[in-house]
Amino acid sequence: MAKVEPNTHAPEFSLADFNGNRVSLADFLNLKNVVVVFNRSFL
Numbered sequence: 222m223a224k225v226e227p228n229t230h231a232p233e234f235s236l237a238d239f240n241g242n243r244v245s246l247a248d249f250l251n252l253k254n255v256v257v258v259f260n261r262s263f264l
Contacts, residue, residue: 231257233245234246
C-alpha cells in the first residue's frame with residue numbers, strides 16, 4: 222500500500238468495527254472532520 226502524504230485526501234477503505242460490522246470512510250462523507258486511529262493490539 223502506498224503512503225498517504227500529508228494534506229491529501231485519504232483513500233477509500235473499510236474496516237470492521239468492534240461488533241464485526243463493516244464501516245467505510247464514505248459513511249462519514251458529510252461530516253466536517255474524521256479522525257482515524259489504528260491501535261496496536263498485543264496478544
